[in-house]
Amino acid sequence: MNLKQLSEILGLSQTTVSRALNGYPEVNEDTRLRVQAAAAKHGYWPNSRAKGLATGRSMVIGHVIPSSSQHEMVNPIFGDFVAGAARKYSDHGYDMMFTNADDTSIEEAYRSLFQRGAVDGIVLQGPKVNEHRIEVLTRMGVPFIVHGRSTGVDVPYDWIDVNNKSSFLRATRFLIDLGHRRIALINGLEDMDFAQRRRDGYLEALHEAGLSPDPELMRSAEMTEVYGHHETRDMLRLDDPPTAILTASMISAIGVRRALNEAGLKMGKDVSVIAHDDDLSYLKNGQDVPIFTATRSSVRRAGEMAAEMLIERIKSPEDPVKTRLLEAELVVGGSTGPAPNRF
Amino acid sequence: MNLKQLSEILGLSQTTVSRALNGYPEVNEDTRLRVQAAAAKHGYWPNSRAKGLATGRSMVIGHVIPSSSQHEMVNPIFGDFVAGAARKYSDHGYDMMFTNADDTSIEEAYRSLFQRGAVDGIVLQGPKVNEHRIEVLTRMGVPFIVHGRSTGVDVPYDWIDVNNKSSFLRATRFLIDLGHRRIALINGLEDMDFAQRRRDGYLEALHEAGLSPDPELMRSAEMTEVYGHHETRDMLRLDDPPTAILTASMISAIGVRRALNEAGLKMGKDVSVIAHDDDLSYLKNGQDVPIFTATRSSVRRAGEMAAEMLIERIKSPEDPVKTRLLEAELVVGGSTGPAPNRF
DNA sequence: ACTCATTTTCAAAGCGCTTTGAATGACGCA
DNA sequence: TGCGTCATTCAAAGCGCTTTGAAAATGAGT
Numbered sequence: 152m153n154l155k156q157l158s159e160i161l162g163l164s165q166t167t168v169s170r171a172l173n174g175y176p177e178v179n180e181d182t183r184l185r186v187q188a189a190a191a192k193h194g195y196w197p198n199s200r201a202k203g204l205a206t207g208r209s210m211v212i213g214h215v216i217p218s219s220s221q222h223e224m225v226n227p228i229f230g231d232f233v234a235g236a237a238r239k240y241s242d243h244g245y246d247m248m249f250t251n252a253d254d255t256s257i258e259e260a261y262r263s264l265f266q267r268g269a270v271d272g273i274v275l276q277g278p279k280v281n282e283h284r285i286e287v288l289t290r291m292g293v294p295f296i297v298h299g300r301s302t303g304v305d306v307p308y309d310w311i312d313v314n315n316k317s318s319f320l321r322a323t324r325f326l327i328d329l330g331h332r333r334i335a336l337i338n339g340l341e342d343m344d345f346a347q348r349r350r351d352g353y354l355e356a357l358h359e360a361g362l363s364p365d366p367e368l369m370r371s372a373e374m375t376e377v378y379g380h381h382e383t384r385d386m387l388r389l390d391d392p393p394t395a396i397l398t399a400s401m402i403s404a405i406g407v408r409r410a411l412n413e414a415g416l417k418m419g420k421d422v423s424v425i426a427h428d429d430d431l432s433y434l435k436n437g438q439d440v441p442i443f444t445a446t447r448s449s450v451r452r453a454g455e456m457a458a459e460m461l462i463e464r465i466k467s468p469e470d471p472v473k474t475r476l477l478e479a480e481l482v483v484g485g486s487t488g489p490a491p492n493r494f
Numbered sequence: 495m496n497l498k499q500l501s502e503i504l505g506l507s508q509t510t511v512s513r514a515l516n517g518y519p520e521v522n523e524d525t526r527l528r529v530q531a532a533a534a535k536h537g538y539w540p541n542s543r544a545k546g547l548a549t550g551r552s553m554v555i556g557h558v559i560p561s562s563s564q565h566e567m568v569n570p571i572f573g574d575f576v577a578g579a580a581r582k583y584s585d586h587g588y589d590m591m592f593t594n595a596d597d598t599s600i601e602e603a604y605r606s607l608f609q610r611g612a613v614d615g616i617v618l619q620g621p622k623v624n625e626h627r628i629e630v631l632t633r634m635g636v637p638f639i640v641h642g643r644s645t646g647v648d649v650p651y652d653w654i655d656v657n658n659k660s661s662f663l664r665a666t667r668f669l670i671d672l673g674h675r676r677i678a679l680i681n682g683l684e685d686m687d688f689a690q691r692r693r694d695g696y697l698e699a700l701h702e703a704g705l706s707p708d709p710e711l712m713r714s715a716e717m718t719e720v721y722g723h724h725e726t727r728d729m730l731r732l733d734d735p736p737t738a739i740l741t742a743s744m745i746s747a748i749g750v751r752r753a754l755n756e757a758g759l760k761m762g763k764d765v766s767v768i769a770h771d772d773d774l775s776y777l778k779n780g781q782d783v784p785i786f787t788a789t790r791s792s793v794r795r796a797g798e799m800a801a802e803m804l805i806e807r808i809k810s811p812e813d814p815v816k817t818r819l820l821e822a823e824l825v826v827g828g829s830t831g832p833a834p835n836r837f
Numbered sequence: 838a839c840t841c842a843t844t845t846t847c848a849a850a851g852c853g854c855t856t857t858g859a860a861t862g863a864c865g866c867a
Numbered sequence: 868t869g870c871g872t873c874a875t876t877c878a879a880a881g882c883g884c885t886t887t888g889a890a891a892a893t894g895a896g897t
Contacts, residue, residue, distance in 0.1 A: 153853055164877045169855060179875060196609040200552060201853035203543040204882045211591070216580050227776045230572040237559050237594035246612065247592040248554070251580035266539040268883090269589065375776045402776055405748055409785070412755060433570045433718045433745055442752070496883055507847045512885060522845060544883035547852045611853090 152195045161189055172197070203268070211246045212236075212461060213270035215260050217277075218253045227374070227402050228429050228450045232298065235454025236274065243462050245271075258287050265293040272465045274298060274457060279342045294468060296461040298453060301344050309464055311457050311475040315345050318446035318479040319352030319397065322425045325444075325481065326395045327360045330490035331423060335368040335393035337382050337403055346371065346399065349427075353397060374399050379406025387414050394490045395423040401434050404443050404486075423487040427479070441484030448479040495538045504532055515540070546611070554589045555579075555804060556613035558603050560620075561596045570717070570745050571772050571793045575641065578797025579617065586805050588614075601630050608636040615808045617641060617800060622685045637811060639804040641796060644687050652807055654800050654818040658688050661789035661822040662695030662740065665768045668787075668824065669738045670703045673833035674766060678711040678736035680725050680746055689714065689742065692770075696740060717742050722749025730757050737833045738766040744777050747786055751829075766830040770822070784827030791822040 158168045163186070171178045171186035178186075189195075203209045214233070233247070240247050248270055252260035261284060264270050272294040275284055282301035289306050297310040319336075326334050336353050339346040350369070357364050367389060372378040379398055386393055387410065398404045404426035411418050418424055428436045428445035430452075436442055460473055501511040506529070514521045514529035532538075546552045557576070576590070583590050591613055595603030604627060607613050615637040618627055625644035632649050640653040662679075669677050679696050682689040693712070700707050710732060715721040722741060729736055730753065741747045747769035754761050761767055771779045771788035773795075779785055803816055 154855095155853075165854080166856080166878080167876055170876095173855085177875065182875080194609065196606055198547075198853050199610040199612045200543045200546040201611075201882090202855080204541075204547055204884085205853080205855040207882075209543060216577060218577070218581050227570075227573065229576075230570065233572075233592070234559060234561065234594075237592055238561050241594040247594075249576070249580055249590040249592065251577075251584040251590075263539055266537065267542040268544075269542045373776075375778065377778050377781060381781075408752075433716075435718060435720050438720060438724075497885095498883075508884080509848080509886080510846055513846095516885085520845065525845080541883050544852090545885080547854085548883080548885040550852075 152193050153198065154195075157186075157189060157193060157195050160193070161186060209268060209271050210244055211248045211270045212240055212458070213248045213250065213261075213264040213273045214276065215257060215264070215273075216249055216251050217257055218251050227400070227434075228431065231429065231431050231449075231451040232276070232454040232457075234432075235449075235451035236458040237454075239455045239458035239462070245462065258284060261288060261293075262291060265291055272296075272461045274461060278344050280344050280347055282344065294461065294464045296457050296464065298457050299344055302347060307472040309460055309473050311453055311460060311477070313345075313448045313453070313477045313479050315348035315479075316352040316355075318427065318448075318481070319349040320356050321352075321481050322397055322444075322446050323353050323356030324359070326397070326423060326425065326487070327356060327362070329395075329423065329487065331395040332362060332490065333365075333368065333391060333393045334362075334395045334397065335386055336370065337379060337396060337398040337407065338369070338371045339374050339399040341371040349399065368393055372403075374403045376402050376406040376409075379403030380410045381406070383407045383410035384413070387411075387416075393422065395425070395487070398424065398426050401426050401428050401431065401436065401443065401445070408486075419486045419488045421491055423490075425487060428482075436482070437484065441482050442486065444484045444487040445482050446479040447482050448477055453477065495536050496541065497538075500529075500532060500536060500538050503536070504529060550611075552611060552614050553587055554591045554613045555583055555801070556591050556593065556604075556607040556616045557619065558600060558607070558616075559592055559594050560600055561594050570743065570777075571774065574772065574774050574792075574794040575619070575797035575800075577775075578792075578794035579801040580797075582798050582801035582805070586801075588805065601627060604631060604636075605634060608634055615639075615804045617804060621687050623687050623690055625687065637804065637807045639800050639807065641800050642687055645690060650815040652803055652816050654796055654803060654820070656688075656791045656796070656820045656822050658691035658822075659695035659698075661770065661791075661824070662692040663699050664695075664824050665740055665787075665789050666696050666699030667702070669740070669766060669768065669830070670699060670705070672738075672766065672830065674738040675705060675833065676708075676711065676734060676736045677705075677738045677740065678729055679713065680722060680739060680741040680750065681712070681714045682717050682742040684714040692740075692742065711736055715746075717746045719745050719749040719752070722746030723753045724749070726750045726753035727756070730754075730759070736765065738768070738830070741767065741769050744769050744771050744774065744779065744786065744788070747829075762829045762831045764834055766833075768830060771825075779825070780827065784825050785829065787827045787830040788825050789822040790825050791820055796820065 154165050158165045168186050171183040237247050250260050250264055275295055275297045278297050278299045278301040281303035285301055285304045285308055286306060288295045297308060300310050300312050338350055354364055370382040396407055398407055404424060407424055408418055411422055416422050424443060426443045426445045428447040430447055430449035436445055497508050501508045511529050514526040580590050593603050593607055618638055618640045621640050621642045621644040624646035628644055628647045628651055629649060631638045640651055643653050643655045681693055697707055713725040739750055741750055747767060750767055751761055754765055759765050767786060769786045769788045771790040773790055773792035779788055
């Protein structure tokens with residue numbers, strides 16, 4: 152059933168039927184009702200490709216999934232971010248498109264997505280330091296938003312980000328206030344921008360307190376459970392092991408906890424742990440009292456906000472650059488306590 | 495830059511340029527090279543909407559994300575399944591589209607996706623028992639594949655599934671062989687088809703061994719960490735608590751482990767645990783020796799296979815129904831051991 | 838040189854929609 | 868009765884591509 156057939160059934164022109172369905176005012180209200188009824192009855196859905204061709208808009212937002220194993224770490228938060236964004240997209244009549252690309256062709260993937268007219272805007276996830284893709288997208292002239300930021304990129308661009316530096320600054324201070332001096336950081340991969348900022352916050356807090364950072368206590372790895380476990384076990388074997396550990400995700404924190412258990416150490420007593428909590432729907436940080444003391448910021452919420460900001464950008468390409476910095480909460484749970492006495 | 499402009503630059507007809515780029519044999523090889531060079535030079539990308547209009551194909555596969563909280567549980571495996579599928583899609587020139595729908599409009603979401611011509615095929619995820627959507631899709635005549643199956647639906651359809659029943663049958667037998675008699679099942683939500691089948695396998699093994707199922711030991715909940723923890727804690731308080739627990743996902747198994755630790759019980763000694771392991775990239779089941787004894791089946795792999803089966807279906811709509819039943823491995827890890835002696 | 842088969846190229850129609858610019862009809866008023 | 872106005876409706880062009888059916892160019896064979 153297409154527009155032509157429907158208009159013939161109704162004895163109206165395609166123009167009128169199209170306008171009736173799209174809410175144009177210059178169509179008689181009775182006619183509109185008749186048209187709508189007929190459309191429903193015959194199951195007419197306007198072909199979105201044809202519509203897109205005619206309007207020049209696709210009503211689709213594009214995301215790129217890098218397929219390299221380097222980026223597996225995006226996965227745990229992927230689902231929630233996407234779920235948040237998808238809801239807002241559909242509120243505004245947009246769909247969401249994913250393209251897969253391996254590391255070598257990733258730039259091309261972005262380009263083709265927009266140049267082909269497949270999408271009206273793009274979400275850039277997981278920016279690294281000096282993220283080249285930002286300049287590529289800027290040059291292309293595609294509306295886009297970055298989830299995160301990129302140190303070293305000086306063209307202006309829209310972004311939404313958690314204040315990673317201040318989160319980790321505050322978390323580290325919190326541990327220092329509890330008397331901890333040997334504080335470890337199990338960070339994400341440090342070519343990721345968010346990891347850099349977290350490290351900056353961590354280092355700043357150490358510096359404030361006159362503590363000098365120990366490279367042995369600064370680890371950087373994919374944020375998996377296994378790595379959290381591995382790095383923790385490794386550090387516990389040091390002569391002067393950490394009494395507190397900051398870690399970049401709940402997933403790796405679970406690995407940290409496992410390592411502590413295996414070593415017969417009690418979390419929150421022998422060793423304190425603070426995790427960054429993306430508030431994933433399937434991995435809540437406990438019920439009433441949080442399991443982990445954590446810097447918390449909902450990635451689902453970030454997805455929603457990113458979607459809305461992008462849609463605004465598409466509507467108003469000439470607006471000044473929009474940015475949004477979210478502060479994470481520092482929620483205190485059962486995984487932290489005063490530094491143990493070692494005398 | 496569009497086809498018309500490119501063809502004018504080249505002094506050729508649109509026909510020839512189009513054919514040159516699409517690899518038709520009736521175009522002179524020299525001409526093809528010239529055309530390809532010019533296309534690259536001028537950054538020409540065929541407009542995919544126009545292409546779709548002309549060919550009647552969109553080269554897009556649709557997925558629907560239900561937005562209700564009932565389905566949060568899909569999230570943890572969502573990322574990996576999608577990553578697997580996306581890779582295969584892009585190998586075959588397909589993109590992937592997501593639409594968000596709440597529970598009331600979910601059927602309409604599928605319908606509109608296809609009827610609007612936005613997609614050439616659909617992946618149905620998370621089927622329930624008596625899954626109504628399967629009949630809807632069948633009636634619509636859209637090529638689709640189900641990840642999972644649906645008990646009670648008797649129209650034929652393509653699916654790929656893990657043999658959930660046999661996995662849990664074998665896992666339960668394994669525990670029985672270790673001497674366990676009080677075996678608990680922390681299942682997923684039981685309106686989900688996979689959960690039913692797992693329960694069937696569990697019950698069958700009990701029955702074989704002449705054990706009668708205890709409703710107190712059969713729990714059904716979303717597969718989150720918190721629920722795994724909650725149900726375990728609850729069961730440990732029983733007069734006759736379980737000595738072994740089967741659980742539906744690694745995520746909930748982590749909650750189980752937490753509850754056991756809190757109770758001062760040693761996993762694999764005091765209480766044995768077997769989890770179903772979807773082999774998620776960010777949540778590997780340990781390194782060399784698995785942490786959890788598990789029924790393992792890669793959901794990423796399932797995503798890849800689903801994608802390929804669907805693409806075949808799109809190519810050959812008339813082929814007989816294709817189904818694929820994967821057997822999970824039963825891998826033995828550190829979380830199981832002989833039933834403790836309670837005399 | 839001429840025919841015929843083959844290779845290569847082309848003009849034009851069509852995919853299903855929106856939108857422009859024009860036409861039609863109804864109505865009020867002189 | 869005739870005219871201008873406003874509310875509705877319409878025919879046709881155009882979005883950028885593929886594909887059909889025909890034409891032009893080339894080459895082999897006599």
